[in-house]
Amino acid sequence: MALEYFSGFSTSMHTISQSLLYPVLIVLAIFFIYSLITVGMMLAEYYKRRKLHLDLKNVAGLILSLTRENISNEITTVLNNVQISESHKQVLVALSQTKNVDPAFRESLALKMMEDETIMVAKKLEKTDIIAKISPAVGLMGTLIPLGPGLTALGAGDIQLLADHLMTAFDAAVLGMAAAAIAFTISKIRRRWYEEDISNLETLAESVLEVLKS
Template sequence: MDLDNWDLGQFVYNTSLLLLYPTLLLLSLSFLQTVWHLGELVHDTWLGRSRRNTQVGRQLRNLALGDGTSLAGSLATVAECRCQHPHLRRFVRDLLDQLDRGSPATLPARLDHMVAQVEAELARDVNRVRVLVRLGPLLGLAGTLIPLGPGLMALSEGDLSTLSARLVVAFSTTVVGLLVGGFSYVTAMARAHTADLVVSDVELVAEVVCALLGLQQEHRGSQQGARLETEETSP
């Protein structure tokens, strides 16, 4: 079958030309998003340095339970500390709300659900960056190949100005696509490392709270038992 009779070649050519501007738009948006992710990476790096240079890391390990309000006070301090990661601060605020709701027996299950939600949010943030690792070079390649068709036609007609303009677009999209892919790869690796640290901090807070509340319940139970024994032995 002769493809020229069906004008399939012309149809594919026109379709590729229609995809040029959407490709350039998506590539520009991907580049802007990559710049935004790099800014978030700088912020996360600053938070990591703050944790190493201050007592922020000890804040999570020194959650203490003295009287009935000391645990809430310690958690409130963590929630208000701007050096802590935003996901951790949000988790602690939700944890403070959960302490006043529901049965204490269901608190471990609710905390596990909250930890799973934090892990899902962090995984979504990492995957959002990982998409650009593949999407950036793909858009760059598409933006490179699409202008070559009109450029070759201009070359056959001797129109060097059109050819040079098309080649500038082609090579520029290649560079931008590679930059998006490279920077996104570095950002994804760093964000995955940060996510692991945040998850470990969230799990630490959840386990410490469950342990402290368990000790509090045991202490109250022992006090009630001692009170009952005193009442039984008293005349």
């Protein structure tokens, strides 16, 4: 009786694992294609960033030289001539409009906006981070699943069927590792870019807060 239950359980597990083969291969193909698309997007972003140049010391100096009375209009004028992202401009303009509020609230607002920008950066990196972490595991699934039928074919002496299953297993492993490597590289490069952007934004925000304090 125990052997019958074990045989039924083993058959069920085998059926479930084999039914996952095509979904796993489809997911691997999606991961790999998305990674290649993201490479193109990153290269476009790289060439766009090469044309941008932010003289942080000069801009911070301009902000510190502004008058408190008209800081909102003046900082808008300064930022229109500075090559930074629109979201960062909105943060600095929003801070410049808080000259009549409590300083403690102003600093809390600045901290909250910095956190929002950091969360936005994390969302941009989320997809490639996920692919970099789980693509090897999915590739391993795609490698192991065909080995069961492959071993069965080997026992039956069907070398051609064994070769087909091994080819599927190797292809899954290669796709998984390639997608993970590409996604990891993209995340690493973009994270360095965005951390630099956030650091620049923090410096400019501190300059605005300093003007509002004086």
